[in-house]
Amino acid sequence: MIDYNVLGGKCNRGLSVVDSYKLLKGADVLGEEEMFLACTLGWCIEWLQAFFLVLDDIMDDSHTRRGQPCWFRVPQVGFIAVNDGIILRNHISRILRRHFKGKPYYADLLDLFNEVEFKTASGQLLDLITTHEGEKDLTKYNITVHRRIVQYKTAYYSFYLPVACALLLSGENLENYSAVENILVEMGTYFQVQDDYLDCYGDPEFIGKIGTDIEDYKCSWLVVQALERADESQKHILFENYGKKDPACVAKVKNLYKELSLEALFQEYENESYKKLIADIEAQPSIAVQNVLKSFLHKIYKRQK
Numbered sequence: 119m120i121d122y123n124v125l126g127g128k129c130n131r132g133l134s135v136v137d138s139y140k141l142l143k144g145a146d147v148l149g150e151e152e153m154f155l156a157c158t159l160g161w162c163i164e165w166l167q168a169f170f171l172v173l174d175d176i177m178d179d180s181h182t183r184r185g186q187p188c189w190f191r192v193p194q195v196g197f198i199a200v201n202d203g204i205i206l207r208n209h210i211s212r213i214l215r216r217h218f219k220g221k222p223y224y225a226d227l228l229d230l231f232n233e234v235e236f237k238t239a240s241g242q243l244l245d246l247i248t249t250h251e252g253e254k255d256l257t258k259y260n261i262t263v264h265r266r267i268v269q270y271k272t273a274y275y276s277f278y279l280p281v282a283c284a285l286l287l288s289g290e291n292l293e294n295y296s297a298v299e300n301i302l303v304e305m306g307t308y309f310q311v312q313d314d315y316l317d318c319y320g321d322p323e324f325i326g327k328i329g330t331d332i333e334d335y336k337c338s339w340l341v342v343q344a345l346e347r348a349d350e351s352q353k354h355i356l357f358e359n360y361g362k363k364d365p366a367c368v369a370k371v372k373n374l375y376k377e378l379s380l381e382a383l384f385q386e387y388e389n390e391s392y393k394k395l396i397a398d399i400e401a402q403p404s405i406a407v408q409n410v411l412k413s414f415l416h417k418i419y420k421r422q423k
Contacts, residue, residue: 119189119202120209123168124161126184131167131280132160138284138410152287158217159227159283162210166231166275169206170238172199177246207235223286230286234279241271248337254361256345264342265307273306281410301398301411308391309418314339315384316423318372325423332371335361340380347378392419 139156140148148156174180175188176199182188190199210231218224244267248258278299282292292299317329318340331338344356355374359367375381392415399411 120168120206122186122192123172123189123202123206124164126186127164127167129160129164131276132157132164134280134414135160135163135283135287137413138281139287141410141413142284142288142406155217156284156287158213159287160280162213162231163275163279163283165206165210165213166235166279169203169210170242170275172203172206174242176200177242223289226286226292227283230279230282230292234274234282237270237274238272241267241269241274245271245337249335254335256341256357256360259337259342259345261342261346264337264339267337268307268310269303272310273303277302277306277309277414281414284410295407297398297402298407298411301395301402302414304391304398305395305411305414305418308388308395311339311384311387311391312418312421316421318375319381319384320423332360332368333363339384340375343380343383344375344378348374352377388420 136153136156139152143152171183172189175183176190176197180188181191189195189202190197195202211228214224214227214231218227221227244263248263248267281298281302282295285292285295285298314331314336316325317331317336317338320329322328331340341356341360345353348356352374355370359370362368395415396412399408399415402408402411
């Protein structure tokens with residue numbers, strides 16, 4: 119069960135703990151024990167991701183994940199997968215206890231994982247009640263709702279958590295880093311907007327999947343921007359065609375996106391976000407922290423997949 123669900127991804131979040139820790143402490147001064155602890159925290163985040171995905175796939179009634187059937191779709195697994203999700207979450211507490219109990223930052227680590235888990239679950243709830251609840255109603259979709267879902271569901275655990283782990287390992291107090299938290303959550307928001315854009319405009323050959331946000335009635339950045347810019351007749355086209363599996367309906371939505379110049383709008387959003395993030399990063403007093411934040415930003419800026 120662990121091999122099936124924890125492995126198989128790109129491990130970006132886990133590796134980010136190690137990369138950030140090296141930048142904070144200096145790669146040349148880190149001993150084997152320190153590297154082991156950084157890797158262990160990286161794996162805890164990968165475990166957390168596995169727990170979310172196993173349960174997420176059940177809630178979304180998904181079929182595949184990372185190129186194989188979702189865990190609950192595997193014969194003889196079924197809804198035992200719900201309990202497996204709970205077990206994966208509990209492994210984190212046990213890994214932390216085994217390797218970090220007695221460290222001065224042990225309580226802070228537990229608190230961090232609990233808090234991020236709560237934020238992510240809250241984001242998932244917002245997503246479910248906005249996207250799946252009852253009648254399909256595009257009037258529920260706007261920029262504020264999109265932003266809130268993204269920040270809670272994705273940004274905290276994917277961007278803030280790895281850096282927060284590295285800071286705690288380095289002996290830092292997270293209360294002194296609220297500005298860093300804000301920057302990373304903004305970066306996570308920008309990352310998800312890119313994802314929404316690539317779902318529609320990315321090359322399926324290159325990104326490795328065919329986008330289905332329009333068919334799936336997702337609260338995507340593109341649709342909230344379209345709703346904000348559309349006149350009444352254009353809104354009518356959206357309301358009639360968004361969330362339908364029929365390729366002709368999808369084509370009508372994409373055509374409307376073109377009419378509203380959403381590609382150009384995204385390029386503008388990307389450039390503005392980058393400028394603002396760089397300015398905020400360069401306002402940080404610690405050069406090491408600046409380097410961590412810039413390394414994150416440069417990994418995702420203008421990505422194509």
